[in-house]
Amino acid sequence: MAAMDRSAAELQLARLMDGYLTTQLLFVAAxxxxxxxLADGPRTADDLAGQVGANPGALARVLRGLAVEGVVTEDGEGGFALTDLGALLREGPGSLRGPAVVRGGLYFRAVAGLLDAVRSGGTAFEHAYGARFFxxxxxxxxxxxAFQDSMAGRAVREADHVVAAYDFAGVRRLVxxxxxxxxxxxxVLGAAPHVTAVLFDRPAVAEQARERLTATGLAxxxxxxxxxxxxxxxxxxxxxxxxxxxxxxDDEHAVRILTTCRRSVPDDGRLLVVDIVLPRFAREQPAAIRMDLHMLMLLGARERTAAExxxxxxxxxxxxxxxxxxxxxxxxSVLEAKPAR
Ligand SMILES: C[S@@+](CC[C@H](N)C(=O)[O-])C[C@H]1O[C@@H](n2cnc3c(N)ncnc32)[C@H](O)[C@@H]1O
Structure with missing residues (x-):
């Protein structure tokens, strides 16, 4: 490696190693x-600190850290303004605030168990928390x-992709x-008014879904x-x-879920699996690879290729x-399956 290349590589590696700080800066912001x-315009750390319940000096330094990452800009006089990137952390449909909160909180402690998990083959979350994720x-x-808030933010963004990609015209009753x-x-119910459905989940979550869909009139x-x-x-x-x-x-549990669905479906029915399909090379879809690592860390689970x-x-x-x-x-992707003959 040439001298210049080496110093650029050192800077890049240092930045990667400091990723833990970035996660926490976003967590604090969220x-x-x-x-x-900051939604109504630029403000100083002193001005913000009272409203958000923070120490002004520490908050100013966190805001400078967020400025490095392009989440805010600074005006050089102590004022900070929200960028388009930072605006993604605002509350509202599709907000990334929930994902930032679970990454800096719940997941941050779990990822500390990754080395143990890679060595022993267990699950990082269980090493760190002494309990299974769910x-x-x-x-x-x-x-x-916090986890459901994070899921909800992601699901809002994904749901539109799913109904745009898959034609639900042939579906009548869906679980x-x-x-x-x-x-x-x-x-799905919004895009396909002829469909009726059952939402099935753990009891507490099914109740949250009832409240949410009742509020939107789709219940x-x-x-x-x-x-x-x-x-x-x-x-x-x-x-x-x-x-x-x-x-x-993991595969054993996934087969059990697929088997209970298979037991309930008529022979002319169908199954729709919405999941990431892993690329051949990691760099083709970095977001897919990162999600696979989340599954490894939290659940000892995995994303899969189409063949898998x-x-x-x-x-x-x-x-x-x-x-x-x-x-x-x-x-x-939406993977469509039929009962095998
Ligand atoms: C990653 S979330 C997916 C939620 C939703 N389908 C989506 O696309 O956003 C997985 C869901 O499985 C539910 N779940 C986990 N274990 C379950 C079980 N044994 N029986 C029923 N639901 C379960 C969780 O409560 C959670 O809502």
């Missing part, structure tokens, strides 16, 4: 609501709520298995059911939807018919 506090969320409602707060389902075409998708899922539908569910599980999905589906009696790419940067 927790304090800095983006909303069990922890059940026992710690604040973390459960959204592990439907979360119902954001994807709301987009009239939807039932909400709590339960365990390893035991049984509601029957009587022609279509089963697993959106961002299989990636939470095909094999997994076949193990549970499904035939993969086609993969419809949504065009999202992370490779999110």
């Amino acid at each position: 927790e304090l609501g800095l983006a909303d506090a 069990d922890h969320l059940d026992r710690h409602p604040a973390d459960g709520s 959204d298995v592990g439907g979360g707060r119902g954001i994807v389902l709301a987009a 009239e075409r939807c039932r909400f059911e709590g339960g365990d998708f390893f035991t049984a899922v509601p029957s009587g539908a022609d279509t089963y939807l697993l959106s961002r569910v299989l990636h939470d599980w 999905f095909e094999l997994l589906l076949a193990r549970a009696g499904w035939h993969l018919r086609r993969v419809v790419a949504t065009g999202a940067a992370d490779g999110l």
